[in-house]
Amino acid sequence: MSAPLLEVRNLEVRARNAAGQEVPIVRDASFTLAKGEVLALIGESGSGKTTIALALLGYAKPGCRIAGGSIRLGETDVLGLSKSALRDFRGRRVSYVAQSAAASFNPSLTIMAQVTEMAMLHGIGSAAEAEKRAIALFRALALPDPTRIGARYPHQVSGGQLQRLMAAMALIAEPELVVLDEPTTALDVTTQIEVLRAFKQVVKGSGVSAVYVSHDLAVVAQMADRILVLRNGEMQEIGPTGEILAAPKHPYTQSLLAAAAPTPRGAAAAPEAPPLLEVRGLTAGYGRIDAQGNPTLPVLRDIDFTIRRGSSLGVIGESGSGKSTLARVIAGLLPAARGEVMLDGAALPPALARRTPAQLRRIQLVFQSADTALNPRASVASILGRPIEFFHGVKGAARDARVKRLLDLVQLPASVADRQPGALSGGQKQRVNLARALAAEPDLILCDEVTSALDTVVGAAILDLMDGLRRELGLSTMFISHDLHTVRSVCDEVMVLYAGERVEAGSRRAIQEAPWHPYTNLLISSVPELRQGWLERRGSVRGPEAAAGARPACAFFARCGLAMPGLCDVTPPPRRTLAKAAEILCHRDEAALMQASIPAGP
Numbered sequence: 001m002s003a004p005l006l007e008v009r010n011l012e013v014r015a016r017n018a019a020g021q022e023v024p025i026v027r028d029a030s031f032t033l034a035k036g037e038v039l040a041l042i043g044e045s046g047s048g049k050t051t052i053a054l055a056l057l058g059y060a061k062p063g064c065r066i067a068g069g070s071i072r073l074g075e076t077d078v079l080g081l082s083k084s085a086l087r088d089f090r091g092r093r094v095s096y097v098a099q100s101a102a103a104s105f106n107p108s109l110t111i112m113a114q115v116t117e118m119a120m121l122h123g124i125g126s127a128a129e130a131e132k133r134a135i136a137l138f139r140a141l142a143l144p145d146p147t148r149i150g151a152r153y154p155h156q157v158s159g160g161q162l163q164r165l166m167a168a169m170a171l172i173a174e175p176e177l178v179v180l181d182e183p184t185t186a187l188d189v190t191t192q193i194e195v196l197r198a199f200k201q202v203v204k205g206s207g208v209s210a211v212y213v214s215h216d217l218a219v220v221a222q223m224a225d226r227i228l229v230l231r232n233g234e235m236q237e238i239g240p241t242g243e244i245l246a247a248p249k250h251p252y253t254q255s256l257l258a259a260a261a262p263t264p265r266g267a268a269a270a271p272e273a274p275p276l277l278e279v280r281g282l283t284a285g286y287g288r289i290d291a292q293g294n295p296t297l298p299v300l301r302d303i304d305f306t307i308r309r310g311s312s313l314g315v316i317g318e319s320g321s322g323k324s325t326l327a328r329v330i331a332g333l334l335p336a337a338r339g340e341v342m343l344d345g346a347a348l349p350p351a352l353a354r355r356t357p358a359q360l361r362r363i364q365l366v367f368q369s370a371d372t373a374l375n376p377r378a379s380v381a382s383i384l385g386r387p388i389e390f391f392h393g394v395k396g397a398a399r400d401a402r403v404k405r406l407l408d409l410v411q412l413p414a415s416v417a418d419r420q421p422g423a424l425s426g427g428q429k430q431r432v433n434l435a436r437a438l439a440a441e442p443d444l445i446l447c448d449e450v451t452s453a454l455d456t457v458v459g460a461a462i463l464d465l466m467d468g469l470r471r472e473l474g475l476s477t478m479f480i481s482h483d484l485h486t487v488r489s490v491c492d493e494v495m496v497l498y499a500g501e502r503v504e505a506g507s508r509r510a511i512q513e514a515p516w517h518p519y520t521n522l523l524i525s526s527v528p529e530l531r532q533g534w535l536e537r538r539g540s541v542r543g544p545e546a547a548a549g550a551r552p553a554c555a556f557f558a559r560c561g562l563a564m565p566g567l568c569d570v571t572p573p574p575r576r577t578l579a580k581a582a583e584i585l586c587h588r589d590e591a592a593l594m595q596a597s598i599p600a601g602p
Contacts, residue, residue, distance in 0.1 A: 011069035040224035112150030160191035188482035215455030282339035314491030499555035506582025515593035
């Protein structure tokens with residue numbers, strides 16, 4: 001048996017806590033990796049996944065240090081390398097693909113200049129040879145227009161394309177080991193499939209070994225040969241992917257598998273519950289608005305829906321479908337071009353500046369990233385105290401009592417009040433983010449991808465918390481997500497957006513039953529399943545995008561397997577009601593849709 005490419009023995013990493021004491025955050029981690037093998041590191045936030053992954057590059061985050069153990073890549077003792085040797089080692093023999101590609105690219109340089117930089121830095125061929133290698137990688141990663149995409153700047157490509165370009169940057173110097181750290185977490189389901197497929201084809205095709213960091217077991221099932229389960233910096237179990245998924249031995253692994261299958265939460269609002277929010281004929285976008293009420297860059301087109309008191313509406317769709325723009329319009333951050341937003345039957349002024357304090361209080365927005373939404377220099381008490389003072393005029397001891405009550409509502413200890421966001425975990429920060437919205441005592445909370453950056457277990461806990469608060473406080477919620485399983489588990493009603501149009505809407509039960517709009521069907525069939533080989537059996541989901549020029553009458557025409565040329569591209573689709581009571585925007589009748597729909601998942 002040949003020697004492993006990578007061998008990690010008794011790895012220990014230490015960090016300083018708030019009291020200045022050095023404590024272990026990774027303990028006694030040992031594993032090997034064969035040439036061409038993919039090993040997945042899974043676990044909750046704080047389990048040590050990224051810490052171990054970074055240690056493979058001989059790196060520890062500020063405040064941390066690699067305190068013991070050994071890491072060998074081939075014959076190289078990684079932890080024994082000098083600083084100059086490490087600079088040559090990183091990128092040349094080991095490369096890293098981060099979670100956020102957008103934060104990893106320089107906006108002022110072309111894509112080609114950044115992708116080829118590593119090859120040039122390590123003296124691997126000429127500039128022309130590096131560009132030739134880059135174009136070959138662009139083609140292998142299924143990027144559009146591979147010979148010319150390198151001339152673009154990062155802001156001129158989509159998030160999924162940027163993630164694949166980052167993989168090209170990592171592979172350009174032909175490393176022996178590539179570390180992929182949550183590279184698809186923030187992507188919508190259809191984009192995620194294409195990125196995963198591209199990653200897998202390139203990794204397997206080049207024979208490079210990979211360590212794949214993730215909290216998503218369904219993704220891991222498609223990518224990894226073996227799985228290492230971590231918790232609190234310690235190994236729980238390690239084994240072949242099939243064995244871990246079929247018969248996990250450790251109770252913690254069993255809990256991760258249970259959390260990967262969301263269970264329905266809550267109950268539908270009573271039919272007689274009055275509408276809290278009504279949206280009628282909403283059109284919105286960016287740029288100047290012409291005489292007909294059309295913005296230069298339209299995003300939402302003629303949207304109608306209702307949210308009843310105490311109920312939850314889920315809004316799903318790919319990146320760019322208009323989900324976040326819809327939340328911004330309802331919150332008053334972006335004035336609508338046309339249409340009305342009604343709260344308890346009264347029209348809300350389109351612009352935030354024209355809304356009364358009472359109107360501002362009743363609708364609150366919880367942003368996706370608590371890291372950017374919370375002031376890093378303010379204490380939690382200050383963050384929660386500001387809306388209490390602004391909306392309710394409460395100060396001093398009474399304000400402090402309300403802060404304590406809010407922390408209790410979101411299941412955080414009172415001691416958190418004195419901490420700053422940087423001292424909290426991702427899940428704790430998101431709870432503070434939610435508590436700040438609750439401080440206003442709103443009627444409606446708009447939740448914009450609030451669990452997308454959280455691991456499975458922490459995300460499930462946030463969903464349980466929100467559902468409990470909704471029932472306890474009688475809140476209405478609009479839950480925006482690209483995760484169909486999440487929306488179907490937490491919401492009473494579901495609305496599907498595509499290219500700014502409402503293509504399907506119905507109850508949770510209706511969205512679980514066939515038939516569906518062709519786009520909804522695509523989303524449902526694009527959610528990775530918790531079994532090996534699913535990715536290979538799943539065909540391409542992106543399809544051709546609409547050609548440049550006039551928008552077809554049906555925005556989904558270019559990607560639709562049921563499209564009828566001469567009708568769908570020239571005649572706007574009618575809105576029809578299916579037998580299951582869902583409304584869809586489609587020319588096809590129910591029989592044709594039923595024949596095309598896949599079976600509903602569990």
